[in-house]
């Protein structure tokens with residue numbers, strides 16, 4: 001009985017310790033797997049975890065270099081692709097209705113953060129809105145607009161922290177969008193390069209799209225084991241004092 005309790009307690013504590021760190025639920029590096037030495041080929045299948053990537057509105061996509069124009073944070077060399085998107089909305093239309101979408105189950109996890117690298121071409125939209133969904137169909141703006149300060153430039157490590165946002169944790173319908181937004185002051189798209197004019201053929205290129213959870217949501221059995229462990233420690237402490 002005694003040995004069984006100790007074993008259970010150790011198991012519970014070990015599980016809790018093992019599960020304590022952050023975990024990547026899904027990541028897209030868009031690189032061909034296996035590498036083929038050609039950055040104009042790639043994949044929208046995640047390189048870590050599982051999820052789906054799709055296009056929003058009339059946006060079209062190909063693959064292009066993740067190393068060019070300063071490069072993304074992808075450590076891959078030789079065959080580093082990014083997801084090259086274009087065919088954005090005509091000037092003055094479809095605010096926040098064109099971009100990219102990713103769906104990733106957060107079942108069993110909490111405190112979700114999303115990060116990504118994004119290259120703006122000179123004529124691509126300057127303003128970027130992040131949106132999330134808890135049902136996979138209705139999307140809500142989250143956070144401030146990201147604003148490009150130049151064109152033909154990668155902006156690496158854009159991120160949003162969805163900790164505490166209702167419905168995001170432990171949800172197999174979680175999804176998010178990164179969409180082109182009007183300049184809030186003029187209700188028109190501005191070009192990423194201040195010297196350029198916005199155009200529908202401007203491109204946004206994505207790389208290292210990463211969904212991370214800060215912590216798992218412990219299973220009831222883990223709680224029970226942890227409580228058993230704590231109970232045992234208390235019992236041993238009391239016993240020690242009495243001796």
Ligand SMILES: [Ca+2]
Nearest residue numbers: 032038041042
């Ligand atoms: Ca390739």
Ligand SMILES: [Ca+2]
Nearest residue numbers: 029066074081
């Ligand atoms: Ca890449």
